Structure formats: structure tokens, C-alpha cells
Amino acid sequence: MDTRKTYLFSFFLAIFAFLQIWCSYITFHSPYIGILLALNKADQWEVTEAHSQSASAKLGIRVGDVVKLVDGKPPEDSKYVVKWGAIEQANTLLLSRDGIDHDFKIVKNSTTVYDVIPLAEESICIFLACILLLKLRRSPSARLLSVVFLAMGLIYMSLGASIRGDLIGKIVISSFMMILPVVFLHFIVTFFKEKGELQLATGYIKYIYAILIVIAMLRGFYLLPSMSQFYRLDGIVTLVFFIIGFLINICVIAYMYFKVRNEKTYLSSIVKSVCFSLFISIFPIICLSFLPKLFLGIWVIDAIYTSWTIILFPISFIYLIASNQLYDIGMVIRRFIFAGLVSVIPVSLLTGIYAFLFSHEVNEKQILFVFAGSIFLGSLLLYAAEYWTTRLEPFLFPKKHVLQLALKKISKNLGAISTLRELKDIILIDIVNTLQVLGGAIVFRHENERIEIITQGEIDALEIERLVLDSTLPNHPDFTSIEITGHGAFTGYLVMTRKKTNMLISKEEKQWLQFITTYLEISLENVHLIRKLTGNLQKFAAQLPHEAVAQDIQWFRKVMFELQEEERIRIANDLHDTTMQDLFFLKRRISSIADKSTLEKSDQEQLNNMNNFVDMINASLRQSCFELNPHLLREVGLIQTLQMYVEKEAYTTPFELSIDVGSVAFIESKDLPTKRHLFRIVQELLNNAKKHSQAARVIFTVEEADHYFYIHYEDDGVGFNVQNEGVQKEIGASGMGIEQIRSRIIHMGGQMVLNTIKGQGTTFRMWIPIEEVISA
Template structure:
């Protein structure tokens, strides 16, 4: 067992034992709340009764003389010896006006000192566990969990402390001193982690040492003769130390803010927000509970109530860290304060109505509790209204949610549109499906022609007639919206009636108008792309024609060189960056998997991850080879093609065959020629995979009659006729046109034999003498 696991196990064991001990006291003994003083006549007299305690239900009064407690003289009862209180007692013998009364303490009900701290403890434990599980790798998050655990122990030990338990009193006082120290420790690590800002941590060892000394002195509580003297000063010393360390935290934050506020950076906003959050959390409990007790010996409001506000600071940080909204802390705080301001009016009205209706039975504490409770509840609801509305929108407003979701999807897809086919398959289909109409169309009206892209059930001939007659916008059966309108064309978006045979609702028309505002720009871009593509194809169609394009041969050469340079650059980037990162990732995963402390299931998952990394690495290696076939120089053209086609045969949907004859001369030629031939084979194979639907593909390479011959054959779907092939090839990316350009560039010839349904055959012939001069 490692040291960290041993320490964690020991802490959990102590925490559980302390929880069991404190809970047993809370539920087995009531909080009696009787405070005594010793008179000069050596009599123990009741001088105070806590209004929140069980003493209010007992027949005791201030001024009563305590004769016996559980059959013992007061001097012999442990709680009176140590703390001058009566707790964990069953019977009292009281003297009043010369008469003695026996009082039975058989009340087992819990009080405010029990229920509120238990709820606060549960909240702290929940937040500590949530932070530790969700962001355990963050040092500041672990310290924030420690803050919550410290607060949980304080709340846990409160019930035992007021019942006169030694362990409870030691725990609550010691952790009260530790709490502001852990807060400062958290802030130091937090600002170092998030903003690389250094706070002095040297003072921490002195603060922790003081709290350790205080803990050691409190351990003397076990000696009755010393307990009262130490406890008399301990409460005030603990509160003074708490206030001083809190002021130190505020002082450090103020200095830190003064250093960075001129930079107008996100850290200045965070520091300011932390300062206000810390002030909001601790100032009420200090000013209303601690300082009045130090100065006058009495509290304005018991710390049991004001301690709730302390939770604001750590809970707000827990929320911001867990939800990755840390750098928006200023915005979050302003939103919450704004929600609090809006909540003042309804909280005041509700509290006033409650106080008026129950004016004979309510007191100030109940009114305060109602007001604060309503404020917090309304503020939280107002703050979370946007989040709740977003989350519940699919259930509360399903149609509105569907339209908004579709709008986001369509607007995202608009960036991928480059043709009218994409316009139909990506956008028009979604619009028709979202609006649940029978059909829809996008109409382009040119000067002498009309083009219609449609989806679903819509009469295109009727739509064309209506567009030409200029009566479409007012047609009762269609919803029509004009989009682009200029000299070259006018475009319309047209929707039929819905499948329920009703027209589009007002909300749906508004949504459609918003869609058209997005479509206007996309349609104009598609139109421009279409014009530029047509011009590019017209220019590219001249490249393979050696006789018609003598003056632009340089363009072909430059294009090939640029392509190869870009491929080599991409391959180098992949090899030097991504593949290296994968190598180091695999080493780190292997190191973690080899740790003996790792669970078996985690080791299996890490090994599976390593295998997946290997698969990615192999795929990237193959991609790098295809981009930059470096083996052409090392092992030659034929061996490189053989290795390439052999690897591809494992992934192709057809049988792949590669045959070679006499190829000795081609291996003596320059690298550029070999690269052209490799690219031709690569392009032929890619076209076969995309379009051929073949069951068998064959490559044959041979040298004869002073020529290099490359033959490609497949038994796929083929093409209708040769002219159509050239047209379609030129309009679909120029893959085969580029092959023809490569062949002509090295002085060869290119022949295509195909027929629809009877496969395709390419024959490429390159004269050896032309290859030599290429």
C-alpha cells in the first residue's frame, strides 16, 4: 500500500469514527443549554438558558440553585467541572425559594443546533465528493475539496460541542482555525495554476503551526482542572485568529488586484470577483456573530444561521471549476447579483404578507429566515432560468426547439455547399423535413431559362408556369419567398402545403424568412463557383490537347511540380508532428499500463488504447507513403508499385491483380518519370474504388517495341460512350484528365476503351526515347 493511500485511508477512518461519535451524541442526548455560575457561597446557580435548547421545556429558571446532577454533586459532574454547563444529564435536583424540585430530562428531540448543521454538513460533503470526482487532477480543485471537508467537520462537531463533548469542542475550535488557512492555501494554488501568479506560501507553515499549537493546548481538555481555564480564553482566541487570517486573505487579494488591474486581463476580473465573493461569504458571519460576541459577549444573530452564507464562496468556485466557466466568474457574479436585486421585491412582499398574517405567532428569527430563504430561492430560480429554459425547451416548446435545432444544422451545413446538388441534398431536404410539407423547391429564373431544384411532391411544371407568369408570390397553395434578384437571375424558395393540408403557421413563416437570409449569400456563392468552375474546365480541357495548347505547356509542368511539393510538405508535417506525438502518447500509455498499482480493467483499457494508437499510426504511415512515395528512389518503380497495390488489396472491394514483364529499362530513368507513372496508377486505383463497382481489377506493366506499356482493366459498370466519359471526367474533378496530362507530358499516348455494363480498359504507351528525355 502506498503512503498516499495509507494517509487517505487513515483520514477516512478518523472522519467516519468522528461522524459516528458526534451523531450518537446528537441523537442520544438533547441539547439542554443550561449555563451555571459559582456564587461566593459555593453554590451553582443557573445564570442563562439558551432559547433554542431543551431547557425551555424544562421546569427550570434563571436563579435556580442546582443541588445534584444525575445523583452527583455539581462539582463532581464532568460538564460542570470543565465548562460550567449542564449537558448529557438525565435528572436534576433544583432548589427554588427554599423548595427542592426534581427535574427529569427525558426530551430526545433535536434542535436548531442539530438540524441546520447536519444539512450544511451534507451540502459540504456532497460538494467535496463532486469536485474530487470530476476534477481530481487539478491541485486547486483538491484543495477546494479540503475546504469543504474542513467546513463539514465544523458543522459535524457543532452538535457534540454544545453538548459538552471534549472531542467535539477540540474538533470545532481546531478546524475553525484551519478553515481560513486552507482558504488561503487554495487561493495560492489556484492563482498559480490558472494565472501563473505567485502568492507567498512561506506564511502557511507558520499559520498551520499556530493551529497545531492550538490543537495541542485543547487536548488538555481531558484534564478537568485545566479545561475551564483553557476554554475560557479558547473561544475568543479562535475567533480572533479566524478574523485576522480572513483580513490577511482580503489584504493579499487587494495587493494582487492593484498589481494587475491596469492590465485589463481576465485575471484582474477573477481577482476582483474572488475578493467580492470572499467578502460576501465571510463578512456577515464575522460582523453579525463573531465581532459582537468578542466585544459584548453576545451575538446579534447566532452563527448557526449566518454560517450558511460562508457556503457561497466555495460553492460558486466549485460550480465554476466543474462547469469550465472559471474565466467567466465576473459575468457569473454580476448575473447572480442582478438576480438578487430582482428577488428583493417579491421576497419583501411575501415576507411582509407572512408577518402580517401570522403576526401573533412569529418572531424576528422566523421573519429573517423566511426573507433570506425566499431571496435565495428566487435568486437561484432567476439565475438558472435561462439554463432551465434551454434544458426544458424540448418538452415545453417542442416545435420552437425543433425549428431552432434545424436552423443551427442548416446554417452549419451552408458552409459546405459548393454545388446545386449539395443545395438539394443538404439544405432543401432538411427544410422540407422540418416544416413537414409535401414538397419544396428552389427556383432560379434566368433571362431565357428557368432551373428548378426540388424535393418531395411538388409539380415543377406548374411552378415553372407560375414563375414565368409572375403570379407565384400570391398563390394560395404555395408559400413563396424571393431571395436573390439581380441582372443574371432571380431566385425563389417555394414550399407546398403541409402534409396536414394546411398552410405554414406564422412562426414557421418567420423561421423560413430567417432561412432565406442565410440562403441568399450561399446561393450567390454557388452561382459564382459554378461560373468559375465552368471557365476552369474550359481552360483545363485544352491541357491534354498537345496541338491546341502549345503555349501553355509550362502551366502543366508548374501544376505537377506544385502538387508534388505540397504532397511532400504535408507528408513531412504528418511525419514530424502527428506521428511523433503518437509515438510519445504510446510511450506514456505504456508507462501507465505497466504500473503495478493499476487495476486490471484499467490496464486492459490502456492496452486497447495503445492498439488503437498503433492502428492510427499505421494509417498515417500509409498516407505519408501515398503522398511521398520515397521508395521510388530506394527500391525502384516496380517494387514500389507492387508493395503499394499489395497493401491496397486488403481494403479494396474487388480482387486486385498486378502483373509485370520485362521492365529493366524503366528502372534506369529519372525519378520524375517514375513519380508520374506512380501517380497514374494511384489515380486509376482511386477511380476504380469510387466508380467502377468491379469485382476484379488488373494492372499489367511491360516493356516492348521500345515502349513502356501500362494497362488497366476492370469488369465494372463502365461508361456509355467515350465522348460522354470525357465530358463527365472534365466535370468531376479532372482525375482522368490529369492522367492524360501526365501521359502527354512524358510524350506518351492515352487510350480508353469502355462500354456501359462491360467494364473499362485504359492503355498507356510511353516511348522509351521520350522517357529518356522527359
Template sequence: MFVFAGSVAMISFVLYSVEYFTTRLEAFLFPRKFRLRTALKKISKNLGVISSFRELKDIVLVDIVQTLEVMGGAIVFQYEHDIEIIAEGDIDAAEIKQRLQSSALSEHPLYTCIEIHRHEQYASYLVITRNKANTLLGKEEIQWLHLITSYLEVSLENVHLIRKLTAKMQLLASQLPNEQSAHDIQWFRKVMFELQEEERLRIAADLHDTTMQDLFFLKRRFISLLDKYAMNKEDKEHLNNIVNFVEMINNSLRQSCFELNPFLLKEIGLIETVRSYLDKEAYHAPFVLKFKEERASAIEAKDLTTKKHIFRIIQELLNNAKKHSQASHVTFTMTVADRAFVLTYEDDGVGFKSTEARRIEIGSSGMGVEQMKGRVLHLNGQLQLDSREGEGTRLVVTIPIRETMSV
């Protein structure tokens, strides 16, 4: 009995030790397996926080491409009349789209294509290129990808539903009535505006922390080349042009960040922020752009959210003028009269029929006149729109100074 018990204890100790040291040394003994398992844990954990297609690329697709050491990868959504591709790395999105339309993607020798989900409204696929050694994925990597797609299936369905719900909420917000009964559902507009602002702030932060920083370091590298190496006049001029072009892109991104997050509203107020914004836009606007302010300083006493709503309205009107008005002159006027703030927009463009107002999109934001009206109603204000074909457009926003709602 003593020998038997000792043998069992010894065997148990040996087996436990083997398992323990194998687990500890897995990164050295089985590096490929360890890397795949670690990446799987990370991706499965990150999938729980994904709420948009953009996050699919930043959180999931990047990890898949880096883990498998492939040239590139893509998550493809095939709808009834459209194909949407989220790509990372060196992968030809146009070729994938063409082959998917001809049902030849799965047979392509350079791609590994795995169907993630097939829904009545769409089908989704994970497409991976060859690895950097120009060989196809091995059996172990393909099994790992199939496991990843089983996790992705649920997340993609959730993201699709979130996008669908958000689109319906935006449509509903744009169609809310302007009668007194609309005040009963003001909370809905509040939620929609808050979600839009949060998304703008996130995009502005991403641009500032990633793309703009990358361009800054790229510019410094080019300048260091100019200082370090002796070049002939032609090469030096060519490199200077590249530096100037990088700086021009950086300035454009800086302006985009400001439009997404108008931080100057807090620092210098609404009037000066609008003046600065319109002055910059006047340089490349296809019309003469003017701004007038007449005793409107009382608006500066309002809260930051109210000023931000007014600034967004001005942005949307200006974007609309660029896209649709074909005007030669556009004027914005701010004034305060009878305890109300009045914003007036006027142009001498092509105008439109009053019945078309609901269908006009403002800029690239996809916000129509009705949703812009929602901002005004949220501030307990009124919006008057006067336009006729060939006779320009005049829009007047009136917001009570004392009764403006806070978000």
C-alpha cells in the same frame, strides 16, 4: 429585508424552473416549434460545407421538404437565357419553369415562392408545394422559410462563384501552352486533375451506396413476390421481365461506377483493364472496336496515377468516337518502343479539319482535345493528331517510360 430577499430568490427560482422545464419539455409542449428550430440549426450548420448545386439538394432541400412535410420543393436559378431547377419530392419542374418564364410563379395558388437572391447574372428562388394535407403553409412556416432563405443567400452566392471559378480554371487548363514554359505551371494541371478524380470518386461512391443498393433491394422484393404468391403464367412472365430490367439497370450503373473509378487498374494493371473495358464497350459500340497490345507490359511498372491518366485518355477518345466519328472501325494500339509508351488511336470516320480540333468535345465530360493534351503534357509526353475531312482520324500519344511525372 429578509422577506424581500427571500421573495426575490423564490421568484428567480420559479422563473428559472419554468424556463428550464419549458426548454426540456418543448418537444412535447410545442412540437411544431421545436421541430422547426431543430431543423434550422441543422440546416444552418450544413450550409457551411456546401460547395456544389448537387449538395444543395442532398443536404438542404431534403431537410426542408421533410421538416415542412410538403409534397416537394425546388431551388430555382434563373439566368439570362436559361433556368436551372434543383427539385426534391413531388413537384413539377416543367411547370415551374414555364410559370417563371411568364412571371406567374409567385401568383400560383399551389406554390409558396420566396425570392432568395437577385444578382446581375442570375436570380434564385425557393419554391415549396402544399403540405401533404393539401393546405398552404402557415404563417409560422413561412417565417421559418424566410429565415432559411437569409442563410441560403450567402451559400448560393458562394456556390455560384465556385462553379464560375471552376469553369474558368478548366478553360485555362485547356489553353495552357505546350512550350517548355508550360512546365512552370504544371502544378495547375495537377490540381485540376486531382479535383476531377475526387469528384468522380464521390459520384461513384454515391451511386454504389445509394442507387445500386436501392435497386438491389427492389430486385429482392420482386423475387420474393415470385416465390411467395401463386401467379398465372402471364403475370409471372411480366414480373420476370421487370426483374431482368432492374438487373440491366444495375449492370449499367456498375459499368458507370467502373468508368468513374477504374479500380481494376490497381488489381490487374492497365493493359488488362483497358482490354476488359473495350471488350464490354464493343458489344454496344456503333462500330467494330479492336484493341491491340504489342510488348507494352513495361507500362505496368509505372505508378497508378500515370495509368489512370492513360485510361482517361482512352475513355475520352472512345466517347469522342461514339459522338462524332461516324466510323465503321476503331482501333486502339498499345506498344513500347525506344523507352517510350505509345498509344495509337485510329478510325475510318468523317474526320475533321485540323482547325476544328480545339472545339471538339470529348464525351460528356466537356473535355476538349486541348485538355486531353494537357494530360499528355503533364506526363512529359507528346500528342500528334492527324485528321482530314472524310479520311478518318489518327492520334498518337507518346509517353516516356522513365521520365513520366507522378502526381
């Protein structure tokens, strides 16, 4: 099947190539003479029409001239005169005018608009047909639309040869003029079935194709000697069929429009778009060219010019096939009409000046053409002004473009703001960099006159705080401040210094800051609510009852644990990405100075001591980061992480610290949140031991038995009174005490036992079920 398709495609491609070569040869080898003849009463061949764009017009041949000889022979011996009643492809003419004979020699290299315009139209149609076949060949409607473009391309291709009397050119143009509306109807039916699932009858179309094939074969009669009457009748039939064919297309589209006009659906939008594009593409060639030629025998506008508009209709379908997006046609029409009305006055003035200056050289048609063309171009330019202004904005208005991009970025980032630190790191830096100012600040003045300020760049925070308290900030000459309101608990200010060039912020930039503050008000309101809710949660956490099995606040425990972990991870990342990086660069700087040979030995020793001190700080921060975010839980597991943590802590604790690990075969299979809870329990027990136990020895034991995971803690310290509510509240409020441990164990579905007596040490035992650990 594929081989047959390949051969068939190659066959049609060969025919197309032959037609292209043949029609191009005829078009550019023979000039368009454009003389129509008819026998007068004296049985002489008389000129009835000499086309204004032809070689005959340039030679001065007129209507009424009598043709005596064509290439030295009588007119009746010329096949073009006999067949078509025309003179084409001739070299010399002998004409009689007012009884005087005139010899005319036809110039060979006479190319007209009838040659150039169809060639351009053909190129566009063939290009679009190829694009559809290559890019959208899977769509049935796209394949049919490519056939529409191919038929139009063949019409334009054969036009030059046809008007020069070529037999092949006349057969091709007549046949495809009749085929085009049928193929288009077939395409429309397929298109609406594909896009809107609108079923229309298609069975009759194949019979129309059969009839057109028979008519094309009958055009073989053109080979007979005298067929001028048949040809003229065929020309009328072709025009009538073309007009009726497109009227049927219009009726089909109108039927679909009235069927779906009240629906607000994708199909109704498509139908409206199709109606609009059909009107602007078909109306000019039918109403201004074909109908006047058919009934009056003249062109109002030559079809060579109106034929351009017919390409617009199939082009609009390329967009509809390739895209699921539609323009609002009503809005497009209204905007274009408005643009046309706006351009009427200036175009009228310019056309009047043109007519006055060249009054002796132009006629009414030329003036009308200038006016209509200028109206169209002016409307098009005004319509597209918004689009091109937007596209060229980076070049025409670079400052405005930069501000808009920054506004989009800042407004997008504001959605992720939950803390004041993020407000500085994400928003304030962008504002300062965009405006190219020395520094900026966001200031909050609370009801109790407490000032909270975040700064970026070179700005005096103490000076800003003083100005806010004195209420003199808005009038200060060196600062631009915009008030941010939105909550009764505080008043906010966005403060900017002068630019790095010592210039004040411009009016356009101040308006941009006003936009920023409207977004900031919402974000600051959210930050305030987050801080308020977090504070309430912390108070609630400190007052939790000593429940052992209650599950009604399970959701609250989960939220609190997640908030705590997120905050610890955030702090650990901040330390790693900022402070530790700064220490790294400081160490490199110190090392580079210490390596200089010009320094004295004592100075080098001091610098090396400073480096060692930086290493100590760095190691301490690294340990803090690990405690905040124990990343080894994911990498090496719970047991190894606990062992490494306890071993490292043993170097700094005032007591002897050890950990014993028994049989632990299953705990590593649990999820990461569960392991993190267990690590936090050991961490909190050890922290409490360092703060309160005064022990000489602390032992941790971890093991598994009877499907439970056990943690045992024992010290020989001072112990405490379990009934001492003050101690418990203090520990619980810190977030690192017994109540915090108890909440974690309950959250995992486990149990705990605490044995301690004042002065006799502490023993803590906890166990959680391995098979039924509640997911954190």
C-alpha cells in the same frame, strides 16, 4: 514509501472513524440542554443563558433561575458545571424560581437543528473531499482543498458533541477552527501558483502549523477539574484567530487582485472570481455571527445558519481547479441584482399579505426572514429561468426545439453545397421533412426569363414555373413562397405547399423559413459563382495552345483534371446509389410478381423478358460507372485494369480490338493519380477511335524500356488532317480529344508523337519517364 503512506492513511482513517462514532453517539444519545451558569452574589449557581433551541427552553427554564441540584447532587459536584460553567448530559434538575422549587426531567430523544444541520454540512464536506482526492488527486491545490473540506467536516462533526460539554468534541472543534484559515491560506498560495504561476512566500506556514499543534496539545489542560476560565479565554482566542486568519486570506487575495486588476488575463479572471466567492461566503458568518458575539455577546444570526455560506467558497474552487472556463463574474452579479430588483415588488406584496393574515402569530424577525428568503429564492429563479427554459425547451416548446435543431443542421450542411443537385439532396429534403409539407421547391428566374427549378415531394413543377412567369406566386393560396435575392443574374424563390394535414404553414414556421433564406442567399451566390467559374474554365480549356513544354499553366491543368475526376466520381456514385438501386428493387418486384402461380405463362414470359432487360440496363450502367470511376486501378493495378477494359470493350466495338503488354516492372509502383491519367489516355484514344476512325483493326501496346513507360496506339482507319483546326477545336471542346491527351502527357512530363494522314490510318506514340513522373 507506498507502504508508509498506506499505514499513515489507515491510521488517520481509523482516527476519523473513531471521532465520527464518538461524536455521533454523544450527539444523538444526549440532548442539548443549553444552560450556562454563573455564581451570583449569594454564591448560588444562577442561570445566565438558556438557549432558545435547546431542551431547557422547551422545559421553560429561564434566566435567573437558581440551580440547586443536578442529577440529585449540588451543582459544584457536576464536572460540566465546574469545567464549562454549563449544565449538559444531565437527567434531572432542581431549580428555584421566586423561592419555589421546580423539578425538571430532561427528555432523552430531543434532537434540534444543532444536530441535523451540522450533520448535513459534514456530509457535503466529506463527500467533496473524497471527490477531490479520487478525481483530482494529481493536483497539489486539489489535495489541499480536500484538506480544507476535511477540516470543515471535522468542525461540523464535533459541533454537536462540543455544545453538549464533551471534552473530545471541544478539543476537536477549537483546534480545527484555528487550523481552517491556515490550511485555506496554504491552499490559496498553492492554487495561484498552479493556475497562474504567481509565486507567494510559503515558508512561514509550517511555523504556524507547529504553533497550532502546540496549542492543540495545551488543550489537554481541559482534563483538569476547574478550567472554565481557561476555556472561555480559549473560546475568545479561537474566534479571534479564526477572524484574523480569514482577514489575512482576504488581504492576500486583495493584494493579488490589485496586482492583476488591469490585466485582461486568465489569472485576473480567476482572482475576480475568488474575490466574489470569498465575499459572499465569509461575510455572513464573520459579520453577522462571530463579530457580534465577540463584541456584543449576542448572535445577529446564529452561526449554525451562517455556517452554510462558508462552504460556497471552497466549492467555487472545485470548479476553478477542474475547469479552465470561467464565468464573467461582473455579468453574473449584474444579472442577479437585476433579478432581485424585479422580484422586490411581488415579494413585498406577498410578504405584506402574509404579515396581515398572520399578524397575531408572527414577529418581526419571522417576517424579515420570509421577505429575505423570498427575495433570494425569487432572484435565483429569475436568474436561472433562461437556463431551465433552454434545458426544458424540448418539453415546453417542442415545435420550436425541432425547428432550431433543423436550422442548425441545415446551416451546417450549406457550407458543403456546390451544385444545385446537392441543394436538393441535402437542404430541400430537410426543409420538407421538418415542416411536414407535401412538397417544396427552389426556383430560379434568370435575366433571360429562363426558369430553373428543383423540387422535392409532391409539388407541380409546371404550375410553379407558370406562377413564377406570371408573377402570381406570392399571392397563391396553396403555396408559401419567400423570395431569395442576392445576385443580379437571377431571382430565387423558396416555395412550400400546404402541410400533409392540409393546413397552411404557421407564422412561427414562416419566420423559420425566413432564417433559412438568409443562409440560402449566400449559398446560392456561391453556387452561381462556382458554375460561372467552371464555365469560364471550360472555355479556357478549349482554347489552350498547342504547347509542348510550357509549365506556366501547370496549376491550371492540375485543377482541371481534379475537377473532372471529382465530377466523374460524383456521377458514378449517384448512378450506383440511386439508379442502380432503383433497378435492383424493380427487378425484385418484377420477380415477385412473375413467381405468382396465378399468372398466365405468357405474362410470366413478358415479366421475365422485362427482368432480362433490366439486367442489361444494369450491366450497361455498371460499365458506365467503371468508366467514370475505374476503381480497379486501386485494387488490381493499371495493367490488369487496362486489359480488362479493352477485353470488355472488344465485344461492342465495330472493329477488332486488342492490347499487347510487354515488360512492365515499374509502372505499378507509381501513385494512383498517375495511373488514372494513363487509363484516361487509353480511354480517350478508344472513344475517338469508335467515333471517328472507321477502322477495321485497333491495337494498343504498353511496355517499359530505358526508364520510360510507352503507350502505342495504331489503327487502319480513315485518319484525319492534323492541321484541321476545326476538328481539333471540336475534339478539344468535348474534353475527350487530342488536346486533352496532350495536356495529360505534358502534365506528367512526357512526350507524344501523332502520325496520321487522311485515309491512311493513325499512329499515336507517347512515353513518360518512370523515375520522374510529375505527381498529379
